[in-house]
Amino acid sequence: xxxxxxxxxxxxxxxxxxxxxxxxxxxxxxxxxxxxxxxxxxxxxxxxxxxxxxxxxxxxxxxxxxxxxxxxxxxxxxxxxxxxxxxxxxxxxxxxxxxxxxxxxxxxxxxxxxxxxxxxxxxxxxxxxxxxxxxxxxxxxxxxxxxxxxxxxxxxxxxxxxxxxxxxxxxxxxxxxxxxxxxxxxxxxxxxxxxxxxxxxxxxxxxxxxxxxxxxxxxxxxxxxxxxxxxxxxxxxxxxxxxxxxxxxxxxxxxxxxxxxxxxxxxxxxxxxxxxxxxxxxxxxxxxxxxxxxxxxxxxxxxxxxxxxxxxxxxxxxxxxxxx
Amino acid sequence: xxxxxxxxxxxxxxxxxxxxxxxxxxxxxxxxxxxxxxxxxxxxxxxxxxxxxxxxxxxxxxxxxxxxxxxxxxxxxxxxxxxxxxxxxxxxxxxxxxxxxxxxxxxxxxxxxxxxxxxxxxxxxxxxxxxxxxxxxxxxxxxxxxxxxxxxxxxxxxxxxxxxxxxxxxxxxxxxxxxxxxxxxxxxxxxxxxxxxxxxxxxxxxxxxxxxxxxxxxxxxxxxxxxxxxxxxxxxxxxxxxxxxxxxxxxxxxxxxxxxxxxxxxxxxxxxxxxxxxxxxxxxxxxxxxxxxxxxxxxxxxxxxxxxxxxxxxxxxxxxxxxxxxxxxxxxxxxxxxxxxxxxxxxxxxxxxxxxx
Numbered sequence: 143x144x145x146x147x148x149x150x151x152x153x154x155x156x157x158x159x160x161x162x163x164x165x166x167x168x169x170x171x172x173x174x175x176x177x178x179x180x181x182x183x184x185x186x187x188x189x190x191x192x193x194x195x196x197x198x199x200x201x202x203x204x205x206x207x208x209x210x211x212x213x214x215x216x217x218x219x220x221x222x223x224x225x226x227x228x229x230x231x232x233x234x235x236x237x238x239x240x241x242x243x244x245x246x247x248x249x250x251x252x253x254x255x256x257x258x259x260x261x262x263x264x265x266x267x268x269x270x271x272x273x274x275x276x277x278x279x280x281x282x283x284x285x286x287x288x289x290x291x292x293x294x295x296x297x298x299x300x301x302x303x304x305x306x307x308x309x310x311x312x313x314x315x316x317x318x319x320x321x322x323x324x325x326x327x328x329x330x331x332x333x334x335x336x337x338x339x340x341x342x343x344x345x346x347x348x349x350x351x352x353x354x355x356x357x358x359x360x361x362x363x364x365x366x367x368x369x370x371x372x373x374x375x376x377x378x379x380x381x382x383x384x385x386x387x388x389x390x391x392x393x394x395x396x397x398x399x400x401x402x403x404x405x406x407x408x409x410x411x412x413x414x415x416x417x418x419x420x421x422x423x424x425x426x427x428x429x430x431x432x433x434x435x436x437x438x439x440x441x442x443x444x445x446x447x448x449x450x451x452x453x454x455x456x457x458x459x460x461x462x463x464x465x466x
Numbered sequence: 467x468x469x470x471x472x473x474x475x476x477x478x479x480x481x482x483x484x485x486x487x488x489x490x491x492x493x494x495x496x497x498x499x500x501x502x503x504x505x506x507x508x509x510x511x512x513x514x515x516x517x518x519x520x521x522x523x524x525x526x527x528x529x530x531x532x533x534x535x536x537x538x539x540x541x542x543x544x545x546x547x548x549x550x551x552x553x554x555x556x557x558x559x560x561x562x563x564x565x566x567x568x569x570x571x572x573x574x575x576x577x578x579x580x581x582x583x584x585x586x587x588x589x590x591x592x593x594x595x596x597x598x599x600x601x602x603x604x605x606x607x608x609x610x611x612x613x614x615x616x617x618x619x620x621x622x623x624x625x626x627x628x629x630x631x632x633x634x635x636x637x638x639x640x641x642x643x644x645x646x647x648x649x650x651x652x653x654x655x656x657x658x659x660x661x662x663x664x665x666x667x668x669x670x671x672x673x674x675x676x677x678x679x680x681x682x683x684x685x686x687x688x689x690x691x692x693x694x695x696x697x698x699x700x701x702x703x704x705x706x707x708x709x710x711x712x713x714x715x716x717x718x719x720x721x722x723x724x725x726x727x728x729x730x731x732x733x734x735x736x737x738x739x740x741x742x743x744x745x746x747x748x749x750x751x752x753x754x755x756x757x758x759x760x761x762x763x764x765x766x767x768x769x770x771x772x773x774x775x776x777x778x779x780x781x782x783x784x785x786x787x788x789x790x791x792x793x794x795x796x797x798x799x800x801x802x803x804x805x806x807x808x809x810x811x812x813x814x815x816x817x818x819x820x821x822x823x
Contacts, residue, residue, distance in 0.1 A: 249793060260786060390603065434614040435618065448603050
């Protein structure tokens with residue numbers, strides 16, 4: 143049974159990495175294309191994941207071991223649930239962006255960081271609504287009716303996630319090729335100049351931020367489907383840092399860079415996981431330490447890239463207008 | 467005639483210093499809460515002032531570097547953590563060297579000040595002229611490195627600083643206060659604020675720091691050694707962060723993420739006070755601390771009423787909402803430059819302008 147082992151291994155690397163690609167594409171729209179610093183990536187990802195999970199599993203009554211969670215009495219299908227998750231994450235983004243986008247660039251960072259903390263606290267504490275620290279589980283995967291859980295299900299999910307990533311990639315590329323997308327870059331380079339040319343920069347920033355957050359919500363929904371059970375502590379600021387590292391390492395404003403960044407970065411996580419799997423006897427302390435070292439490497443990489451190669455591994459292509 | 471007396475009245479109101487109005491409002495809020503919730507609210511207010519004075523130290527330090535370097539330093543909270551852990555390592559009898567806690571604090575202050583200088587020299591100086599977001603991201607990287615180095619060295623188990631806290635002292639009316647946890651914190655904060663005030667107002671260095679925060683280019687052209695001043699600012703900011711870290715280590719247990727968690731409150735204080743205004747940051751810290759603890763009283767009441775399940779776990783939300791409110795109403799902060807926009811003052815100014823015509 144070589145095939146199932148291979149698929150399992152491949153899926154374990156490809157699915158998280160591709161979800162990271164989608165998340166990073168959302169962030170790239172905000173940060174790479176428009177220059178908005180969103181420090182609450184984890185919040186939008188988490189809101190998307192939880193909305194999806196609650197909608198697809200439906201209402202769960204409280205029991206002795208489980209506090210229950212809210213949801214519709216008839217569970218949603220996966221596609222409408224995903225769309226709602228995107229809408230909720232996007233709406234939350236707009237809600238935060240409206241008061242802060244008109245202000246200095248760093249206010250948005252601080253407000254979104256605060257939002258991420260509040261969202262995490264709500265997910266953790268409103269046990270009757272979200273299930274709290276007891277995980278929401280039994281989240282369905284696409285085509286559950288046709289394929290059994292196991293390596294086939296992983297393989298199918300891998301294809302679905304990859305397809306979604308391609309769709310998102312095409313959509314963001316088409317969007318940014320439009321005048322709208324070029325105006326975003328104008329806002330990033332010089333907001334006052336863009337204003338002087340008659341661009342409504344607030345609206346541009348708002349739409350870009352909202353769409354970016356919706357894409358993060360989509361990534362969250364896919365993540366929920368992949369892991370099958372959600373706990374609030376998966377959505378800490380570490381996730382936000384990861385998304386930023388991916389975008390900055392790969393190349394802000396360039397989807398090829400972002401994709402490369404996500405797959406390279408995921409190698410790091412995958413390698414530590416393998417290490418853990420191989421050395422089954424390593425103590426919990428050592429495994430925690432591996433995490434710390436991992437984070438330190440990420441931090442140092444972030445600083446080094448900002449200092450010496452701010453354009454990332456694959457720099458953004460310069461925009462050259464076509465000659466008529 | 468009538469508008470003149472009104473203008474005169476508002477002019478008199480205008481002479482009341484802004485911070486008196488704010489502190490007065492805060493006291494009013496505490497009094498109203500005291501009537502509504504009784505003893506709990508007053509206890510919460512005392513606790514809020516104690517926690518707030520830690521925020522005051524953290525926020526005024528952050529505000530100093532924010533004012534000159536013009537970026538949000540996300541590593542400031544972790545500089546506090548490092549300070550607390552250095553003090554722990556020097557003074558803990560079992561895991562550390564067992565020296566006197568005061569020696570520990572001194573070493574912490576010195577090492578975090580040097581850490582600040584090192585960060586400026588190695589990273590942030592090279593990012594000058596790259597806008598506010600590039601150094602912000604670099605500081606996120608620094609924060610990640612600092613908190614994980616601390617985790618690696620000290621593990622993530624909670625630690626206690628070797629400070630004996632002692633029993634609470636009763637103040638009457640059923641209120642009590644811990645002389646070390648509340649009293650010492652507040653006293654240290656006041657002493658350091660006075661120190662910072664003297665430094666900023668009366669010394670050449672302080673004046674140069676304020677000049678640099680106002681306009682770095684102009685300061686440079688007027689012959690101030692701005693690089694030196696920036697290094698000193700990082701040093702002072704780091705020293706204040708170290709003290710704040712030690713104080714928070716006395717109030718709560720130390721974990722490697724304590725500073726990063728506090729960072730949000732400190733940002734809230736800095737924004738409420740107006741970015742780059744150390745005096746505003748001080749008032750902001752006090753406001754954030756008191757609102758945080760008072761909101762915990764309200765939230766506990768809501769929990770009892772089965773509206774929320776979380777209760778006082780949501781107390782950060784109270785402080786953040788205050789921050790968002792300030793961002794909406796007065797984005798430049800209470801000490802910001804557009805003074806005309808401070809509520810009644812703007813009315814007074816408008817009336818004065820109208821009558822002058």
